Amino acid sequence: MVILSFTSFFFEVKWWSFLLLFLFWLTMTVWGSSDIRLGYFVKTHCNNPNEKERKIALSFDDGPHPITEKVLDVLQKYDVKATFFCIGKQIEKHPEIFKRILAEGHLVGNHSYSHTNKFGIFSTQKVIEEIQRTNDIIHTVSGKKVVYFRPPFGVTNPNIARAVTHTGHHVIGWNNRSLDTVIEDENKILKRVKNRVAPGGIVLLHDTSQKTVNVLEQLLLFLQSENYDVVPIDKLINLPAYET
Template sequence: MAVVLGGFLLIGPFSGPEKLLWLTLLIICWTIAAAYGSYRIGLDWYLKSVHRVEANAIALTFDDGPDPDTTPRILSILNDAGVTATFFLIGEKAEKYPDLVRQIAREGHGIGNHSFSHRKDIGFFGIDRLREDIGKANRVLELNLGRPVPLFRPPFGVTNPRYAKVLTALGLRSIGWSLRSYDTVIKNEEKLAARLRSKVRGGHIVLLHDSVPATVSVLAPFIVYCKSRQLDFVKLPLS
């Protein structure tokens, strides 16, 4: 809004229809920029998120679990490789599979909140409904872990001013990513593996999904590749 007001002052010299035209253009540009910022968590448009780790390391993060089929297979691969990761769990699934929540924690991985419902329209929730949804996931996770969860990853990477307020109120830190695997989109396992290998660099937070079978298939060789590049694996939160 400040930008719109600033712009209004800027186009002050104009008058009549010309002023209206410039003001309309300004509002359209602002709306497009705000929508773009909402869908690009890396821009930190509405709230600051963590997107990177130290330069010689990567952080594997898994969203949308726990899943009774794929999450145990992911855990087994990580365990065999001696690697820890971070899981951003959906509260509704955590409530259904509490043993998996406890297993993830017991095996030394980080756990974060990924909302309770993960509804497609969560980006349009009002502030009270958003607080209730995220707070409910917090309660489910805390019940199983015996401690509060400090991290949150916005579903679909969408942020807005309401998220900023709710996360502050609930004491949650937003975690983004710097390498998106697109493992929910790329169906071909070879293409997914090639994308991960070609894009990974030290410092990346890698977005994966433990609910996707293709991710299970490519994970072990990807870890071997990262180790061959002398990359360490870290879990979140970092200090």
């Protein structure tokens, strides 16, 4: 835009050139804010592109929740470890379920305190408060200081970027989104995830509904048949999940 404005002093530049440039900038900003895989505003870890072996990670958002217990039962049945991005206020409601997640060898990450749909318009300071509040809750319940953060809805923007720089968190995304909170048909959810399975990938699921529990068991059977090794995210991207 600046270059175009400068050029207009020497050459005739059509007004619609500015409009097109503005629309391009707006499109990229909206897309960059809503698609965490782009890393548009902040560095994100959405997979391990260098992984050649059949390794993949499963992640669950929005717990702990009563359904989390059923998810844990399935993971235990298949001896699989996953990563749970937990909401602060949900940990306060279900501390025992949160403790079970850790006791069974799974990783936990920070998924904000409120998970409000207004998170994307929070100030930098408000985002910092949300992250630190949840970190404090996790530390109180478990003694762990988490350094993984997954923003609600996968939204990123300059305020969130400044906040995680301040708190020192790694932003963890995904490259295989199940849409299990949107799609009702379990077969369609399963098909969507299976079609996107690839070495080094991170699958996004939610431990908040029975349909996801049902899909999870079928997905694990599929991954088993394809000789995939399901690992926690720290083993996939080689970044520690907790402060040492």
